[in-house]
Amino acid sequence: xxxxxxxxxxxxxxxxxxxxxxxxxxxxxxxxxxxxxxxxxxxxxxxxxxxxxxxxxxxxxxxxxxxxxxxxxxxxxxxxxxxxxxxxxxxxxxxxxxxxxxxxxxxxxxxxxxxxxxxxxxxxxxxxxxxxxxxxxxxxxxxxxxxxxxxxxxxxxxxxxxxxxxxxxxxxxxxxxxxxxxxxxxxxxxxxxxxxxxxxxxxxxxxxxxxxxxxxxxxxxxxxxxxxxxxxxxxxxxxxxxxxxxxxxxxxxxxxxxxxxxxxxxxxxxxxxxxxxxxxxxxxxxxxxxxxxxxxxxxxx
Numbered sequence: 346x347x348x349x350x351x352x353x354x355x356x357x358x359x360x361x362x363x364x365x366x367x368x369x370x371x372x373x374x375x376x377x378x379x380x381x382x383x384x385x386x387x388x389x390x391x392x393x394x395x396x397x398x399x400x401x402x403x404x405x406x407x408x409x410x411x412x413x414x415x416x417x418x419x420x421x422x423x424x425x426x427x428x429x430x431x432x433x434x435x436x437x438x439x440x441x442x443x444x445x446x447x448x449x450x451x452x453x454x455x456x457x458x459x460x461x462x463x464x465x466x467x468x469x470x471x472x473x474x475x476x477x478x479x480x481x482x483x484x485x486x487x488x489x490x491x492x493x494x495x496x497x498x499x500x501x502x503x504x505x506x507x508x509x510x511x512x513x514x515x516x517x518x519x520x521x522x523x524x525x526x527x528x529x530x531x532x533x534x535x536x537x538x539x540x541x542x543x544x545x546x547x548x549x550x551x552x553x554x555x556x557x558x559x560x561x562x563x564x565x566x567x568x569x570x571x572x573x574x575x576x577x578x579x580x581x582x583x584x585x586x587x588x589x590x591x592x593x594x595x596x597x598x599x600x601x602x603x604x605x606x607x608x609x610x611x612x613x614x615x616x617x618x619x620x621x622x623x624x625x626x627x628x629x630x631x632x633x634x635x636x637x638x639x640x641x642x643x644x645x646x
Contacts, residue, residue, distance in 0.1 A: 346396045346414040347434030349618040352379045355433060358624030363387060365625075366632055372427050374414040393417050399617060403437030407445065415439065419446045422610045429611035429631035433602075433619040439612065440476050440605060447608040450644050456607030457488050458558065458614065459495055460565055466549030470496040470505075473558040474565045474603055480557040482525035485509070489534045491606055491643060492553040498642045499633070500552070507534055508541030508551035510560060515540070530555070602627045604634070606643070611635055 346352060352375060359371055363385070372389045373380060380390045393414035397406045407416060415434055419442045421427045432439055436458070444456055457473035472492045477484065489507050496505040509527055511519045516527050518540060530537040541551050543564055556564070580588055602623065605612035611634045615627040634640075 346375050346379070346393070347398055347432075347438075348615075349399075350433060350620070350624075354621055355619065355624045356383070357621035358619075358628065359388075361621065361625040362628040362632075365629065369632060372418075372421070374418040374421075376414070391417060391421070397435050397438045399435045399437075401435070401438070403435060403441040406435070406438050407442045415442055416446075419443065422612070423447055428635050429613070431602075431613045431615060431624070431627045431631050433615040433617060433624060433627075436475055436614055436617070439614050443605045443608045443610070443612050447610050447612075450607055450609060450640070452487065453491070453607040454484055454487055456605050457491065458561075458603040459492065459606040460561075460603045461499075462546070462565070462568065464547045464549035467500065467502075467552070469546060469549065469552060469554055470500070471546075471554045471556070471561060471565065472606065473556065473561050475558045475562040476605070477558040478562075479559075480522065482522050482529055485522075485526040485555050485557070486529045486533060489530055489537065489553065489555045492555060493534075493536055494643050494645075495604070495606055495639070496553050498637050498639050502552055505536050505552035506538045506550070507536045507553045507555060508538055508546075510543065510546070510554050510556035510564065511540035512542065513540065514542065526555075602630075604630075609640060609644075611640060 363371060370387050372391060374391045374393055377392055383390055393412060395410040395413040397410055397413045397415050410416060415432060415438055418430050422430045423446055455477050458476040459470060459472040460474045461468040462471055470492050472488050493505045493507055496502055509530055511523055517524060538551060541554060546554055602613050602615040611631050613627045613631050616623055
């Protein structure tokens with residue numbers, strides 16, 4: 346509920362996940378209108394009276410709308426009635442609800458939104474992509490440790506290479522806080538390889554890119570827009586088979602969304618205009634996080 350996509354379209358992604366993961370029980374938090382007629386032995390329906398929309402102030406909404414689908418689901422996650430939570434609703438409301446309602450992992454100052462992006466080699470982990478628009482240098486050090494643990498668990502790379510997003514590769518480049526973060530990472534982050542410029546993220550030389558939520562969000566959305574533009578331009582010049590391959594590799598809707606990393610629970614924020622495929626991939630990613638024991642590994646950082 347609360348996304349730009351019609352809820353019944355997102356349900357198609359749930360049905361696809363049900364076929365792929367036959368051992369999983371799925372719990373739907375939605376309005377009566379959406380859940381009407383939904384029946385399956387592996388589907389449990391939880392009615393909610395309210396919806397948080399993207400236009401609302403996130404903090405006010407989560408405090409005021411206690412019966413919204415998001416808040417009911419967050420409480421279910423906190424009480425361990427569900428193992429993971431996936432939503433395409435308001436990003437701000439999800440981060441606020443997760444931060445206020447769920448316990449933080451040890452040594453976590455603030456949760457971060459973690460995304461995966463394609464590169465010339467393997468996907469890169471990027472954080473923060475929208476959770477924290479203001480920051481101090483120690484926060485980026487925390488993100489580096491958290492991002493490395495996340496990448497180690499989800500990508501299977503034991504010693505991830507960590508880069509700091511900056512306007513140049515020299516250690517003295519960037520704002521005062523970025524320069525201070527560089528010094529901290531150099532001293533306390535084992536896999537730190539230095540600064541990385543935005544244009545070099547996609548060459549795959551680093552596994553984890555650390556940045557603040559404002560810069561990370563701008564970077565991700567610029568990359569998504571550029572990829573969408575290029576795919577449109579080359580569509581008429583390549584075969585349908587080649588186009589399908591390119592779309593699978595570069596279309597952001599083929600990636601599951603962002604993890605709310607740093608809270609005691611698997612929480613995934615899917616794109617607000619998620620397709621059924623995107624939602625399906627997010628559900629798959631949530632299941633993989635549970636199977637990989639992601640939260641326990643993050644706690645050990």
